[in-house]
Amino acid sequence: MFKLRRNAPRTSLGRLFLFFLLSTLCFVSSCRKPAPTLSLLVWEGYADPSFIRRFEATCHCKVVAAYMGSSDELVAKLRGGAASNYDVISPSSDVATVLCRSGLATPLDLSKISNYSQLSPKLTSMPLVKVDGKVYGVPLTWGPNPLLYDKTAFPQRPTTWAELWDPRYKDKLSLWDDLSSVYMAAQVLGFGKQDPTAIYDLNDEQLEEVKAKLIALKPNTRKFWSTGGELTNLFQNHEVIAAMGWPLVTNQLRKAGLPIEEEIPAEGTTGWIDHLMITSSSENKDLAYALLNYMISAQTQKQLSDVTGYIPANPQAASLMTPEQRHGLHLDDIENYQKQIVFWQDVPRRAKYTEIWNEVKASQ
Numbered sequence: 001m002f003k004l005r006r007n008a009p010r011t012s013l014g015r016l017f018l019f020f021l022l023s024t025l026c027f028v029s030s031c032r033k034p035a036p037t038l039s040l041l042v043w044e045g046y047a048d049p050s051f052i053r054r055f056e057a058t059c060h061c062k063v064v065a066a067y068m069g070s071s072d073e074l075v076a077k078l079r080g081g082a083a084s085n086y087d088v089i090s091p092s093s094d095v096a097t098v099l100c101r102s103g104l105a106t107p108l109d110l111s112k113i114s115n116y117s118q119l120s121p122k123l124t125s126m127p128l129v130k131v132d133g134k135v136y137g138v139p140l141t142w143g144p145n146p147l148l149y150d151k152t153a154f155p156q157r158p159t160t161w162a163e164l165w166d167p168r169y170k171d172k173l174s175l176w177d178d179l180s181s182v183y184m185a186a187q188v189l190g191f192g193k194q195d196p197t198a199i200y201d202l203n204d205e206q207l208e209e210v211k212a213k214l215i216a217l218k219p220n221t222r223k224f225w226s227t228g229g230e231l232t233n234l235f236q237n238h239e240v241i242a243a244m245g246w247p248l249v250t251n252q253l254r255k256a257g258l259p260i261e262e263e264i265p266a267e268g269t270t271g272w273i274d275h276l277m278i279t280s281s282s283e284n285k286d287l288a289y290a291l292l293n294y295m296i297s298a299q300t301q302k303q304l305s306d307v308t309g310y311i312p313a314n315p316q317a318a319s320l321m322t323p324e325q326r327h328g329l330h331l332d333d334i335e336n337y338q339k340q341i342v343f344w345q346d347v348p349r350r351a352k353y354t355e356i357w358n359e360v361k362a363s364q
Contacts, residue, residue, distance in 0.1 A: 035060055035061050035062055036061045036062070036284055036287055037061065037062045037063075037064055037284075038061055038062070038063050038064070038087050038088065038284055038287050038288065038291060039064050039065075039066075039085060039086045039087050039088075040063065040064065040065040040066065040086065040087065040088045040089070040090075041065075041066050041067075041068060041074060041077065041078075041082075041085075041086040041088075041089045041090075042065055042066075042067065042068070042088070042089065042090035042276075043067065043068060043090055043092075043274060044067045044227060044228045044229065044248060045228070045248050045304070045307050045308040045310075046065070046090055046140070046274075046295075046304070046308075047063060047065035048303075048304075048307045050303055050306070050307060051300050051303040051304065051307075052065075055290075055291060055294050055300075058294075059287060059290055059291075061287055063291075066086075067227065069177070069178075069226035069227045070177065070178045070179075070226065071091065071092050071094050071095040071178075071179075071344075072095075072178075072179070072350075072354065074089065074091055074095065075091075075095050075098065075099070078099070078102075078104050078279075079102070079104070083104050083279050083280070083281050084279075084281040086279050086282070087278065087279060087282040087283075087284050087285075087287070087288045088276055088277070088278055088279070088282070088288050088291055088292070089105070089276070089277050089279060090140060090274050090275065090276055090277075091137070091274070091275060091277060092272040092273065092274050092275075092344055093126075093128050093272050093273040093274075093275075093343055093344040093345065094179075094200075094272070094344035094345060094346065094347060095346075096128045096129050096136075096137060096273075096275050096277075097127075097128055097129070097131070097346045098346065099136070099277065100129055100130070100131040100134075100136040100137075101131055103280060104279060104280055105136045105137070105277040105278065105279060105280060106136070106277075106278050106279065106280045106282070106285070107134035107135065107136055108134075108135050108136060108137070108138070108278065108289075108292075109289075110135060112289045112293070113138060113289065113292055113293045113296070114293060115293050115296045115297050115314070116138060116293075116296065118296070118297075118298065118314050118315075118316050119138065119139055119296060119313050119314055120139070120313055120314070120315055123139040123142070123273060123313050124139060126273070128273065128275070129275050129277070136275075136277055137275030137276060137277040138275060138276050138292050138295075138296055138313075139273055139274070139275055139296075139313040140274050140275060140276050140295060140296065140304075140313055141273075141274055141301070141304060141305070141308065141310040141311060141312060141313055142271065142272060142273040142274065142310065142311050142313065142343075143246070143247050143271060143272065143308075143309070143310040143311050144247070144264060144269050144270070144271040144340070144341045145176070145180050145184075145244050145245070145246065145269050145270050145271060145272070146244070146245065146247070146250075146262040146263060146264050146269055147161065147164075147242065147243075147244060147245075147262070147263045147264070147265055147269070148231075148235070148242065148243055148244070148245035148249060148250060148253075148260055148261070148262055149241060149242040149260070149261055149263065150235065150238075150241040150242070150258070150259060150260060151259040151260070151261050152259055153172075153241035153242070154241070154242075157261065157263055158242065158263060158265070159263065159265060159266055160188075160265045160266045160267060161184055161187060161188050161265045161267050161269075162188050162267075164217060164220060164242065165216060165217055165220065166220075167219075167220075169220045169241070169242065170219050170220050171219070171220065171221075171222045172220065172222060172240055172241045172242070173217075173220045173221050173222060173240055173241070173242050173243060174221065174222060174223050174224065174225045174231060174234050174239075174240045174242075174243035175214075175217070175221050175224050175225070175243070175244070176224070176225055176226075176231075176243070176244050176245070177224040177225060177226045177361070178226075179347070179350075179353050179354065179357055180244060180270050180344075181214065181244065181357065181360075182207075182210055182214070182353055182356060182357055182360075183199045183200070183270045183342075184244060184267075184269070184270070185210045185213045185214050185217075186199040186202060186206070186210050187199060187267040187268060187269075187270075187342075188213065188267060189206075189209055189210065189213060191206055191210075192267075192268070192342065196268060196342040197342060197345060199270075199342065200344075200345045200346075200347050200348075201347070201348055201349065202349075202353075204352070207352065207353070207356045208356075210356065211356050211359055211360055214360040215360055215363045218360075218363065222234070222239055222240055223239070223240070224361065225243065228245075228246055228248050228249050228252070231243060231245055231246075231249050232249050232252045232253060232256075235249070235253055235258060235260065236253065236256060236258065244269075246308075246309075247262065247308060247309030247310055248307075248308045248309055248310065250262050250309055251307070251308065251309040264340045264341070268340055268341070268342055269340065269341060269342070270341070270342050270343070270344060271341035271342065271343050271344065272343065272344045273313075273343060273344075274310075276291075276292050276295060276296075278292070296313060296314055297314070298314050298316035298317045298319070298320060299317075299320065301313065301314040301316075301317035302317040302320040302321060305317065305321070305325070305329060309328075309329075311329050311330070311331070311334075312329075318331050
């Protein structure tokens, strides 16, 4: 009777099985690509998990966000070589035009953004993100830079920015580490009375007056804040009682139970329109387009307002809100509300403004 050698079949079969196993693993490994990652450099609140998770689940991707504290920080990072680190950015109206011209943002194919037609015509008709007939951004949201104050510290609501210079408030205020503080002082000095937008194009003499005015405010200034979270903490820790802030901070503090109120002072206040742009260096442009379209949909816009307290760029979001929320966002009287806000614009002498602001911070 013919007998097989005991070890031979096992060796050949084992090798065949091992080859099959390795081949299968290699095939599965090559097919199972990691989920793409979309990197954002945006303002706080614009990548909140409450609405970003739905996008991640739908598009099978991961969204990673870094937050900026000022428009100048955004521009500095992009020009400093960090543009390749991000796919989507959210410049405000004071630097949006500069970024369009810089080559750092890519012109958009609006046919890939089906929700674009739902956006407010007042916002999409503005020239902020248009260069040579091309559109570089979609409006996301807008709002003011109001005066925030702790209601318990003010027997009467403050109605002017000028009240912040009162010696009673020594070491009790916070100033935003941003050129908006320069604009605010210019409004207090009356440089925007004839033409509100004149605060964005002051001459040297006017800027020197602004500098002196802000230096006079330093004894009342406990700290300069640069992120919304930092200002929120200052109020929560009762280190400050008033500051120029964002509705996002108001939302956070009210949810924490603090008696924070907002006021647009008699001089008016500055405000912003934030856009979403895709960087020229993005390697995930299709996914970036999907995010832009998602972020300006009515449902996401409503959720964004829930988180930030900012006003949606898509008017259809209002139909998803309660009457109280619509009233709180001034959607029932939007035109009159906008008249109180001097929206940020391109500042022709931005370098000089920055120089003045740095001198204010460095002064003793």
